[in-house]
Structure formats: C-alpha cells, structure tokens
Amino acid sequence: MIQIPFDPNVHLGPITLAWHGIFTAVGIFFGVWLPLRLLRGKISEEDGWAVATWGVVGGIIGARLVHVIDQWQYYVANPLQIFFIWTGGIAIWGAAIGGVLGGYIAAVRRGVPIGYGADAAAPGIALGFAIGRIGDIINGEHHATPCTPPEGICVGFTHPDTLGQAGPVHLVVAYDMIWDLSAVALTLWLRRFIGRWPDGVIFWIWALHYAVGRFFLGFLRIGDPTYAFGLRQDQTIALLVFAGAVTVLFRLATRTGAQTRTFAV
Helix, strand or coil: EEECCCEEEECCCCCEEEHHHHHHHHHHHHHHHHHHHHHCCCCCCHHHHHHHHHHHHHHHHHHHHHHHCCCCHHHHCCCHHHCCHHHHHCCCCCCCCCHHHHHEEEHHHHHHHHHHHHHHHHHHHHHHCCCCCCHHHHCCCCCCCEEECCCCCEEECCCCCCCCCCEEEECHHHHHHHHHHHHHHHHHHHHHHHCCCCHHHHHHHHHHHHHHHHHHHHEECCCCCCCCHHHHHHHHHHHHHHHHHHHHHHHHHCCCCCCCCCCCC
C-alpha cells in the first residue's frame, strides 16, 4: 500500500488554502490556455477570450448546481450553503456541461465557428480535468472501494486532517486523471487530421471517451447517492452523454455537405 501523508491544506500565516482549490485554479488556467493556443490565428484573440471567460463562468455555475442537486436533502435544510462555493462541493460533470453551454452561447453571439471551436476546446477540457485531479489525490477526496495489490493503485491516507481513507483503497481519482490524460493525447492526435471530417467530431469523440471512463470508474467509488438501477449520479450522466455522443457522431458521419475547415494546425 502506498501511503499518502499530505496535509490537504496549505497554511500561509492566517490564510488556509485547499490543494483542491489550488489545482482547480491551475486546471482552469491550462484548460483555457491550450484551446486559445490551438485557435491562435484562426479566430480573434478578443473572441477567444470572450468564449473562454463565459465557458469558465458556466463551468463554475454548472459544477455547483449539479453538486447541489446531488446533495439536495442537505441543501434544502441549509439553503444559504448553496452560495458558499468556497467551502467546497463541485461536480465535474456539471463543470463540463455548464462550461460547454457557457462557451457555446458566447460563441454563437460572437459568430465563432461552433464545431471548430469545440474541437479545440476538447483537449483543453481534458487537460484541465486531469490537473484538477491532482488536488483530489492530495486531499483524499472521493472515497473508493478496498484494493488488494497488485489489482490497482492501492493507497492509504495518513495525515490527521485528510479527507481520505486509511486504506488500502483504490486511488480512483488517479485512474480518472490517467483517463483524462489519454483524452488529451487522443484529441491532439486527431487534430492532425482536421479537415477530413466535419467540425465537432473531435469534441464528441472526447465526450464519448470521457463518458465511458466515468461510467466504469464509478463502480470503484463509494459514498455517493445512487439513482436509476443503483447507478451513481456521474454514471447516470455518463450514460446520457454516451448516448448523445453516439447519436451526434452518427449524424455527423452520415450527413451530406458537412461543414469542415481547412485551417492549418
């Protein structure tokens, strides 16, 4: 068993910062930087920053909203806590959905090509998620099922203030991070062939890839409420996203006159 001894917080005099929050901020930074880098010279810098800004705002709102829905009984009893986002409590699916919607609305209003922009956003979203998971690993968030070596990465959290389990348990957030990094590699590789298929294909391939990972990794997580057929919230959303991604990819692959771009990458 690997022991994880880290303090979940950084203490700077009277200021205390959670590693989760720090790496969430770093993830947002690189999640914005990469798409803007990929779109440099293709759209105006002003348009790029406008779409990115509203994507971040939408992501924050969506992340909190989905978490509140997931823990509805608590927030019904403590409604003011809904607005105390700095105390923790976000859902990564909410960040994905809210961020995409926020960016989509901004892109439509500014005339940015939707599919092409989404294809550039996909590796950035995956990279941001992967970086954010580092904070989850340090903090010990998202409890997991017991683990027996060598069936996985088996860990135990030992710091007195940790949120994690004594273990040995699966380090499921690390599995999630690895899955996200594979999505970064996949989407960047697919961009080498951009122009050979309709705009938006790379984004929906990312959505399908992420949904598959979250569905199966959900079986290694515990402590969250279940929904239909005993599935957790993230697994239920993953099934819906998977179905939507398959449907859209089929339509993009079969429709005639699909819009493509020939920008150099």
